[in-house]
Amino acid sequence: AQSVTQLGSHVSVSEGALVLLRCNYSSSVPPYLFWYVQYPNQGLQLLLKYTTGATLVKGINGFEAEFKKSETSFHLTKPSAHMSDAAEYFCAVGYTGGGNKLTFGTGTQLKVEL
Amino acid sequence: DTAVSQTPKYLVTQMGNDKSIKCEQNLGHDTMYWYKQDSKKFLKIMFSYNNKELIINETVPNRFSPKSPDKAHLNLHINSLELGDSAVYFCASSPSLTGQKYEQYFGPGTRLTVT
Numbered sequence: 001a002q003s004v005t006q007l008g009s010h011v012s013v014s015e016g017a018l019v020l021l022r023c024n025y026s027s028s029v030p031p032y033l034f035w036y037v038q039y040p041n042q043g044l045q046l047l048l049k050y051t052t053g054a055t056l057v058k059g060i061n062g063f064e065a066e067f068k069k070s071e072t073s074f075h076l077t078k079p080s081a082h083m084s085d086a087a088e089y090f091c092a093v094g095y096t097g098g099g100n101k102l103t104f105g106t107g108t109q110l111k112v113e114l
Numbered sequence: 115d116t117a118v119s120q121t122p123k124y125l126v127t128q129m130g131n132d133k134s135i136k137c138e139q140n141l142g143h144d145t146m147y148w149y150k151q152d153s154k155k156f157l158k159i160m161f162s163y164n165n166k167e168l169i170i171n172e173t174v175p176n177r178f179s180p181k182s183p184d185k186a187h188l189n190l191h192i193n194s195l196e197l198g199d200s201a202v203y204f205c206a207s208s209p210s211l212t213g214q215k216y217e218q219y220f221g222p223g224t225r226l227t228v229t
Contacts, residue, residue: 032216038155043118043204043220051216088155094216100145100208101170102218104157 002027002093006105014113019063019078021108023091026072031093033074034102035065038088047089050074061085086112117141118221120205126227127195134191135224137205145169146188147218148180149204157204163188164210192226200228 007022025031032051036044048059055067065076074091091105118139127133139146147170148160162170163182177193192199205221 034217036220041223043222044157044206046217046219049217090157100162100216100218101159102216107155107157 002031002095002103004091004093004103004105006089006091006108008108009106010109010111012111012113013081015083016080019076019081019085019110021076021089021091021110023065023074023076023105024072025074025091025093027093027095029095031095033065033067034092034094035059035063035074035076036090036092036104037061038090038107040087044090047076081110081112083112083114086110118205118207118219120203120221120224122224123222124225124227126229128229129195129197131195132191132193133195133226134189135203135205135226137188137190137221139186139205139207139219139221141207141209141219143207143219144185144210145208146182146185147206147208148188148190149206149220151202151204151223153201161188161190195226195228197228200226202226 003026005024034049035047038044050067058064063078088107090107092102094102121136145164147162151157160174161180166182179191182188202223204223206218208218
């Protein structure tokens with residue numbers, strides 16, 4: 001069985017500060033990992049994904065994440081927060097042969113303050 | 115152009131009623147899904163279809179019945195609605211079940227309120 005833990009249901013940063021959203025996963029097989037963003041009253045938008053290959057992946061809106069197998073982590077970062085980054089962020093894990101079933105974390109609400 | 119669309123966006127109904135939510139994708143994807151997002155924003159998969167074939171059927175009450183008339187459409191019919199069915203339902207699609215094209219694209223959601 002797979003699971004995802006997102007540490008911190010609420011994260012608050014100042015505009016211009018580093019954004020770090022934490023995601024740890026559990027998987028008995030090589031995982032595929034995703035970050036999604038959800039703006040209020042909208043669907044989920046894919047930020048970035050890791051399947052195989054380079055462990056540092058870049059996504060949209062200046063976000064990136066690094067797959068660390070030894071730490072079973074896939075933390076999301078952005079060097080400089082912008083007010084428009086305020087949203088709910090979800091980490092998800094899947095695996096090959098899993099019928100493309102994604103297991104989502106419980107989400108992290110990012111607040112950006114002036 | 116809307117990639118994954120759902121109708122209706124809002125649905126308010128009384129307990130015991132039957133309702134349907136429709137989903138269409140114009141991405142040419144093979145696989146479609148239904149997710150339920152509860153009031154705490156927890157997302158859980160309900161069903162997935164690949165080329166009209168049911169692939170995933172999580173432990174969902176049999177009052178929920180998905181139907182895929184073709185690979186671009188996946189509808190969700192709910193019988194005898196209960197208060198606990200109130201949630202946001204998301205449709206999603208992905209290119210395929212194999213290879214590395216696992217990313218899923220989500221629709222805007224349907225907010226179902228059962229009174």
